[in-house]
Amino acid sequence: MNSNRCRAAILISGSGSNLQAFIDQVAGQQLELDIVQVISNRLDAFGLTRASKAGIATHCLLHDQFADRESFDRALARELDDARPDLLILAGFMRILSPWFVAHYNGRILNIHPALLPAYPGLNTHQRVLDAGEQWHGSTVHFVTEQLDGGPGVLQGRLLVAADEAAADLARRVQAVEHQIYPATAAMFASGRLEYRAGAAWLDGERLQQPVVRDF
Numbered sequence: 001m002n003s004n005r006c007r008a009a010i011l012i013s014g015s016g017s018n019l020q021a022f023i024d025q026v027a028g029q030q031l032e033l034d035i036v037q038v039i040s041n042r043l044d045a046f047g048l049t050r051a052s053k054a055g056i057a058t059h060c061l062l063h064d065q066f067a068d069r070e071s072f073d074r075a076l077a078r079e080l081d082d083a084r085p086d087l088l089i090l091a092g093f094m095r096i097l098s099p100w101f102v103a104h105y106n107g108r109i110l111n112i113h114p115a116l117l118p119a120y121p122g123l124n125t126h127q128r129v130l131d132a133g134e135q136w137h138g139s140t141v142h143f144v145t146e147q148l149d150g151g152p153g154v155l156q157g158r159l160l161v162a163a164d165e166a167a168a169d170l171a172r173r174v175q176a177v178e179h180q181i182y183p184a185t186a187a188m189f190a191s192g193r194l195e196y197r198a199g200a201a202w203l204d205g206e207r208l209q210q211p212v213v214r215d216f
Contacts, residue, residue: 006033006190009085011076011093012040016047018091018112021179022186023054031183033190037083039076041095057083063095073101087189090144091182099146107196109144110189112182114174116140116156117211121149126167126174137161137170139178140211141185143196152201153211154194157181177216 010019019038025031038051041063051058059079066072072095080088090111102109115125117140129137138158145151157177161170188194194203201208 006086006186007036007084008033008087008089008186008190009037009039009080009083010035010051010089010091011095012038012045012047012091013042013094014045014047014092016045016050016091017175018178018182019047020050022089022091022183023050023056025183027054031187031190033087033186036085037080039079041072041093047091069096070098070100073098077101077104087186089182089186096148097144102144102146107143110141110154110182110185111144111149111151112139112141112178113149114139114171114178116158117142117149117153126170129161130165130167130170134161137174138216139174139181141182142211143201145199152196152199152208154188154201154203154208155181155185156211156213157216158213159216180216181214 010022012019022035026033026035035056037057038047039059039061040048041061043060048058061076061079063072066075086108088105088109116136116138120128136158138156140153141155142153143151157180159173159177188203
């Protein structure tokens with residue numbers, strides 16, 4: 001590992017398809033950061049296998065073994081801090097983070113949400129978009145704050161919704177977009193172009209009023 005490169009830890013709960021996108025881009029030298037650790041809150045998360053095959057350190061911390069959310073988050077932080085990450089990447093990590101944890105890593109946590117935030121926060125976004133007859137759908141990479149899905153957006157990948165499209169098909173297309181925009185956002189952070197300051201995302205020295213939008 002290059003000691004001068006951004007050190008990233010990735011938190012997962014499931015299959016880790018976004019994790020794989022990061023692994024592939026780092027291996028292909030398209031993304032200049034080091035993945036120093038992958039942590040899951042579930043033993044059966046396939047993402048742990050993906051990380052192990054790539055030679056990345058893994059750890060599993062079961063949330064149901066802790067009395068409350070903050071106790072788990074403090075134990076998670078102790079594990080993470082040993083790896084000295086510059087950036088935390090939430091890749092399908094199905095936990096709401098406590099205010100303590102968010103403050104501990106203030107400005108260093110990225111998440112991705114399968115909708116064009118601020119529209120459609122929460123779950124089941126693909127079906128909700130279809131039910132509403134929306135023309136556009138996509139995904140948003142944002143900094144994490146105490147407000148669920150409410151942190152400042154950085155990059156959105158947008159695509160047209162096809163006529164008579166099923167939610168599962170739409171989900172697959174959005175996921176393919178995520179595999180491009182999430183590593184791209186991490187690259188901005190790793191290079192110093194992107195930062196979180198005064199409650200906002202700043203890119204190339206300018207405060208983002210809205211996320212940067214890329215059409216797919």
